[in-house]
Amino acid sequence: MMKTTKLTISIGLLIILGLVFYWYFPRTPVAFPSDKELIENMNDTQTTIRVEKIRDKIKIDEEHFFVPFISTTGDYGTSYWEWQNTKWKVLNIDNSGEPKVWKIDSRDPSTFRLVWNLHEDDKVDHMKLFLNRERNFHVTNGVEYYYPKLQMEKRVETASVSYGTMKLPNDWLSVIESLIKMDSVASPDLFGDFDLNRHMYFAWKPYDKSGIEARLEGTINGYSFFNDDIELDLVRLMDDSYFETSH
Numbered sequence: 001m002m003k004t005t006k007l008t009i010s011i012g013l014l015i016i017l018g019l020v021f022y023w024y025f026p027r028t029p030v031a032f033p034s035d036k037e038l039i040e041n042m043n044d045t046q047t048t049i050r051v052e053k054i055r056d057k058i059k060i061d062e063e064h065f066f067v068p069f070i071s072t073t074g075d076y077g078t079s080y081w082e083w084q085n086t087k088w089k090v091l092n093i094d095n096s097g098e099p100k101v102w103k104i105d106s107r108d109p110s111t112f113r114l115v116w117n118l119h120e121d122d123k124v125d126h127m128k129l130f131l132n133r134e135r136n137f138h139v140t141n142g143v144e145y146y147y148p149k150l151q152m153e154k155r156v157e158t159a160s161v162s163y164g165t166m167k168l169p170n171d172w173l174s175v176i177e178s179l180i181k182m183d184s185v186a187s188p189d190l191f192g193d194f195d196l197n198r199h200m201y202f203a204w205k206p207y208d209k210s211g212i213e214a215r216l217e218g219t220i221n222g223y224s225f226f227n228d229d230i231e232l233d234l235v236r237l238m239d240d241s242y243f244e245t246s247h
Contacts, residue, residue, distance in 0.1 A: 029083040032057060032065055042069075042079060042093055046225045049077060049095045058165050060113055064104055068117035068163040071095055075222060076119040076162075080230055091230040096222025097163065099129065099204045099235035106231050109168060109176045114202065114235065117163040119218030125159045125209040130238070131172050133179070133200040147199065150175065159209065176200070203236040213239070 033041065035054040042051045050072040058066040063083040071077055075095040080102060081088050094100075097117030104111040118124045133150035152172055156164070168176070179200065206214040220237070 029063055029088070032059075032081075033088055038067060038079075039069075042090055045090055045227055046093060048223055048225060049075070049093055051077070051079075051093075055117065055163055060102075060104065060165065061111075066102070066113070066115050066165050068097065074218075076117045076218065077222065078115060078117050080115075080232070082228070082230075084228075089228060091228045092224060092226050092232060094222055094224040096220055096224075098216075098220045098222075098237070099127075099202075101202055101233040101235060103231040103233065109173055112168050114166040114168070115164070116158075118158055118206070119216075120162050121218050122206070122214055122216050123208055124162065124206040124214045124216075124219075126155055126157050127204055127206045129154045129156060129166070129235070130203040130205075131168075131175065131200065132203050136199050147179075150200075158206075201236060202233065203238045205238050 035057075038054055038057075039051045042049070051069045052072045053070040055068040055070060055076075058068075060066055065081040065088075067079045067081060069077050069079060073095075076097040077093065077095040078097055078100070079093045080091045082091055083089075097119060099114055099116040102113045102115055104113065114129060116127075118127075131150070131152040133147065135149045136147040152169075152175065154166070154169055154172075156166065158164075206216060206219075208214040216237075
């Protein structure tokens with residue numbers, strides 16, 4: 001009888017512990033925080049950037065969100081969120097909204113996201129995003145390798161909504177994957193850690209509604225606060241003298 005009682009108590013304790021563990025350590029992300037909770041979290045995390053308004057909450061995947069915001073000083077900023085163990089955590093807070101590449105998994109280009117929150121006072125009607133690779137020639141183990149200049153382009157409308165995210169287009173992904181394979185053959189030691197930036201980079205150019213380069217004042221040059229590990233790359237701002245194609 002005593003053994004049965006002990007067994008019953010043990011099973012009951014295991015059930016209670018299981019429920020407690022499930023409650024406090026959920027395996028899947030809970031609902032993303034409200035605007036008010038996001039603002040309080042960011043303002044409590046650091047004191048330099050004071051967030052006033054959330055512009056949107058953009059879901060990247062089940063465990064990542066991009067949140068553009070406006071600060072109390074009128075800056076158009078960006079924040080990056082990740083589900084970690086039992087809570088949503090802000091990884092980075094930036095008070096400038098120029099385009100960046102968020103490499104969620106640096107080994108997998110399909111997880112890369114171009115993100116931005118352009119200042120509305122800059123009146124950017126549209127922008128062009130580019131994947132660029134410079135001409136390159138080198139010799140490895142007596143074998144000559146030549147890579148022609150590469151330039152791929154994607155137009156993004158920003159007149160009505162000046163913030164957003166973008167997956168890499170399929171043709172960009174195909175080119176990146178092929179270049180990774182070629183470079184891994186040519187320089188296996190150098191490219192073993194997936195150094196995408198060795199010869200390739202992302203660029204952008206903003207335009208006003210008349211089709212000429214927009215003058216940026218509020219969008220660029222800000223302060224960035226890192227709260228945890230995150231891989232963010234700036235997207236280069238290019239002028240007309242660089243590009244070989246006409247716009």
